[in-house]
Amino acid sequence: MKWKNLLIYVFLSGSTSIIGQTYTDGVFVLNEDWYGHNNSSINFLHPESGEIDYYLIQTNPANMDGSIIQTLGCTAQYGVIYGDKMYVISKQDQDPGENAEEKQGGRLVILDAQNMQVLYRLPIIAEKNGKSIADGRSFVGVDENKGYIGTSNGIYILDLNTYVLNGIIEGSENPLITGDESPSAGLGALYENQIGMMIRTQDHVLAIQQDKGILVINPETDKIEQVIPGCFSTMVQSKNGYVWVGLNSNSNEEYLHYPYGSAGEEWIGNTLLRIDPYTFETKRIDLPRGGINQTWYAWTAGSLCASAKENVLYFIYNEDSSQGQASWFTTAHMYKYDIDKGTCELIYDSTPEDRYFYGAGMRINPADDKIYAALYVSFISNNYFLYYRLDKNGKLLKEYEPISGYWYPAMFIFPDNQAPVIENFSPVELNGTTQEIDLSNMATDEDTPITSITKRVIKIENENIVSAKIKNNKLILTPLQAGETSITVRFNSNGKCEDRDLAVKVSAATYIQETESDPIHIFARNGIIQIFGIEPSTEVEIYNMQSQLIYKNRLSSGCTITEIPPKQIYIVKIKNQIHKIIL
Numbered sequence: 001m002k003w004k005n006l007l008i009y010v011f012l013s014g015s016t017s018i019i020g021q022t023y024t025d026g027v028f029v030l031n032e033d034w035y036g037h038n039n040s041s042i043n044f045l046h047p048e049s050g051e052i053d054y055y056l057i058q059t060n061p062a063n064m065d066g067s068i069i070q071t072l073g074c075t076a077q078y079g080v081i082y083g084d085k086m087y088v089i090s091k092q093d094q095d096p097g098e099n100a101e102e103k104q105g106g107r108l109v110i111l112d113a114q115n116m117q118v119l120y121r122l123p124i125i126a127e128k129n130g131k132s133i134a135d136g137r138s139f140v141g142v143d144e145n146k147g148y149i150g151t152s153n154g155i156y157i158l159d160l161n162t163y164v165l166n167g168i169i170e171g172s173e174n175p176l177i178t179g180d181e182s183p184s185a186g187l188g189a190l191y192e193n194q195i196g197m198m199i200r201t202q203d204h205v206l207a208i209q210q211d212k213g214i215l216v217i218n219p220e221t222d223k224i225e226q227v228i229p230g231c232f233s234t235m236v237q238s239k240n241g242y243v244w245v246g247l248n249s250n251s252n253e254e255y256l257h258y259p260y261g262s263a264g265e266e267w268i269g270n271t272l273l274r275i276d277p278y279t280f281e282t283k284r285i286d287l288p289r290g291g292i293n294q295t296w297y298a299w300t301a302g303s304l305c306a307s308a309k310e311n312v313l314y315f316i317y318n319e320d321s322s323q324g325q326a327s328w329f330t331t332a333h334m335y336k337y338d339i340d341k342g343t344c345e346l347i348y349d350s351t352p353e354d355r356y357f358y359g360a361g362m363r364i365n366p367a368d369d370k371i372y373a374a375l376y377v378s379f380i381s382n383n384y385f386l387y388y389r390l391d392k393n394g395k396l397l398k399e400y401e402p403i404s405g406y407w408y409p410a411m412f413i414f415p416d417n418q419a420p421v422i423e424n425f426s427p428v429e430l431n432g433t434t435q436e437i438d439l440s441n442m443a444t445d446e447d448t449p450i451t452s453i454t455k456r457v458i459k460i461e462n463e464n465i466v467s468a469k470i471k472n473n474k475l476i477l478t479p480l481q482a483g484e485t486s487i488t489v490r491f492n493s494n495g496k497c498e499d500r501d502l503a504v505k506v507s508a509a510t511y512i513q514e515t516e517s518d519p520i521h522i523f524a525r526n527g528i529i530q531i532f533g534i535e536p537s538t539e540v541e542i543y544n545m546q547s548q549l550i551y552k553n554r555l556s557s558g559c560t561i562t563e564i565p566p567k568q569i570y571i572v573k574i575k576n577q578i579h580k581i582i583l
Contacts, residue, residue: 022114023056027372028413029387030079030088032359034406037097039105040076040090042116043407045400047370047389052402058103062117070118073105073136074098077359078301081416082141083160083495085119086111089136089149091299093123107136108149110163113415120163125151128179135190137299140198140205142219143454144497148205150195153177155207155215157222171224172207172215194299197235199243201277202454202473206243208232210296214245216280228282233269233295234302238339240311241451243275246292246304247284267294269317272337278472289344290317290335301360301411303331307392308366308449311339316361316373331357334373334394347394354378355386363412367447370397374409385409418446420453420493425502430466430479432507437475442500445493452494459488460576464541464549466504467576478578479506480571481547520574524581527566531559534574541573 029043044053057063063070073090080087088109094100106121126134138150141160149156149165154172156165176189196208204225205217213229231248238244249271269291274283292315295302303316318331332355334348350356355375362373373388385407387400423442428435443453457468457475462485467478475489487502520533531540534557542551542564551564564570564583572579 023053023116024114024415024417026415027365028056028079028086028415029374029407030076030410030413032075032077032408032410033095034097034408035075035095037095037406039074039095039098039103040072040088040410041407042072042079042088043402045372045387047398047400050398050400052400054403056116057111057118060116060118062115068101069103070109070121071098071103071105072109073107073123077136077299077410078138079411079413080139080141081113081413081494082139082147083144084113085160085495086113086116086413087139087141087147089139091135091137092132093121107132107134107151108139108158122163122165125149125156125165126153126168128177131179133177133179137195138198138301140200140207141495142200142205143456143492144495146219148198148207148217150198150207152190152194155195155198155217167222169215169217169222169224172209191297191299194296196233196295196299197301199235199237200452200454201237201241201243202451203278203471206235206275206277208235208245214275226280228273228275228280230273232273233267233292234304236304236306236313237277237449237451238306238311238313239308239449239451240339241277242339243277244285244304244306244313245273245275246294246302246315247271247273248294249286269293272313285342287335287337287344288342289346290315290333290337291319293317293331303357303361305362305364306449307364307369309369310392312392313337313339314362314364314371316357331361334362334371334390336392336394348390348396350375358385359409360411363414365414365447366449367414367418372412374412382406382408414447416447416494416496418448419496420445420448420491420498422491422498422500425489425500427503427505428477429505429507430477432479434476434478437477437502438473439470439475439489440473443491443493443498445496448494454492456490456492457487458490458499459486461486463576465506467573467578469576475502477504480573480578481543481549482506520577520579522572522579522581524570524583527562527564527583529561529564529572529581529583531555531561531572531574532557538574543571543573545569545571 023044026046031041033040042056074092074095076090078089093107106123108122110120124132134151134153141147147158153174155169174193194210198207205219207215213227215224216226218225233246235245250266250268270287272285316331316334332351336347337344358374358376369392371390375386377384383404383406389398421444439455455470465483465485468487484505491498523530536556537554540555566583
């Protein structure tokens with residue numbers, strides 16, 4: 001049976017994978033594939049030769065598990081390479097037309113990014129009373145050890161080493177989910193309160209939730225710190241670091257109540273919301289032309305994408321003059337928005353050829369700034385698709401014609417072949433004041449946007465000498481006492497990590513400066529120190545102005561310290577945060 005299945009796919013594709021074959025010199029095409037007939041698939045386009053390899057997963061002998069072929073799930077809509085793996089999210093684990101005794105998929109499927117071998121399949125993300133309550137939507141790599149899975153019912157935390165789910169981000173749940181939803185209905189709880197696109201910025205993860213807005217998540221604590229309210233669709237980060245979100249500009253209160261983006265909801269997408277990823281200040285940008293399609297009904301990742309080389313955004317849109325709104329299904333216009341100039345121009349119109357963009361429609365290769373787009377031919381030829389490659393100004397460079405099939409391309413995924421290049425630190429000497437080191441241009445990567453390279457402190461050789469944290473892409477060093485130490489900073493470029501050590505020397509005449517703190521409150525009066533806002537068993541250290549450690553203990557919120565001599569200035573250190581007090 002297994003070789004019969006394999007031969008069928010070979011016949012359909014004209015090519016088959018072999019063990020040891022790698023896919024690094026082209027573009028992956030993730031397909032929803034034919035709902036009601038078979039699970040989703042991945043093809044591979046070789047742009048220079050024009051050759052296309054089909055059904056990479058189903059035809060890979062390494063994916064044969066006994067008599068069963070391991071595949072993607074049903075209606076795969078999002079995929080991304082992070083580290084050396086590809087993470088593909090499908091709406092359901094199994095197409096109703098696929099024989100589970102022959103082929104089995106998953107809502108999450110993890111693949112070797114080079115050879116397309118299935119490493120792990122997760123059929124059910126969450127269940128209640130034996131039924132799935134979380135259909136797949138999106139994925140984002142948080143760090144080399146952790147990722148987030150966006151679903152129709154919240155954001156789940158995935159251990160990237162063990163593939164174990166470590167719970168859900170509190171506050172991201174869908175309160176309407178009961179377990180009785182029908183995925184095929186297209187309405188109801190599965191299509192309200194959904195999680196959409198997610199982006200990892202330097203200090204946070206931003207995630208769109210359909211009926212709330214944008215969730216701002218602390219990646220260290222997995223907690224939602226704030227919500228930017230609004231009716232949004234898709235999201236991207238530009239070269240200059242700003243986050244851009246498609247915003248519904250319909251001011252009619254009748255259409256701005258929950259749920260946002262459901263079938264029939266009046267979406268007007270001619271406005272972008274620009275978000276500062278550090279301060280979260282927002283600014284509305286009215287597009288002079290075009291707009292952003294809504295993405296919630298039959299969710300897709302959306303077409304909004306950014307150049308890694310210039311401050312430019314791209315998107316596809318179609319103005320429907322009869323209703324004054326965009327049609328996500330008949331999209332034919334490709335636009336380019338120049339962020340620096342504030343101009344928006346139509347760079348490609350596919351209507352003369354009776355061709356229309358499908359699904360997310362387009363993506364930009366970060367390595368060479370070439371645009372890849374998927375189109376179908378005419379309204380009735382939905383088994384006839386084309387791939388386009390265009391330059392940054394919309395000039396069609398090449399057209400590719402895959403074999404006839406009900407592919408329904410979801411999105412393009414680009415191999416990550418290059419490693420990050422990290423500069424070395426120069427030694428630092430601190431002479432009594434806090435010092436900041438700008439990390440924004442210390443790391444580059446030829447096929448990863450520089451804004452996507454995150455940094456974090458992973459080690460301080462001697463924490464009594466200096467405290468260190470990274471915020472707003474800056475390494476902030478605060479001297480604590482005289483001495484020498486070393487700080488290790490990890491640079492993470494799309495899951496590929498490099499560490500750099502920084503030698504730090506603190507002079508003997510150090511003045512310890514107070515730094516910004518979390519909501520920890522310290523009261524010092526009448527010879528008594530009281531500390532509030534810390535968790536149980538938190539280490540507290542107190543230094544005098546000669547940098548001598550005079551007190552160290554593990555305390556809880558509301559503690560009282562009485563054994564410190566009064567009428568002096570002290571430095572209280574809690575979790576690498578520094579507080580100056582006068583007792």
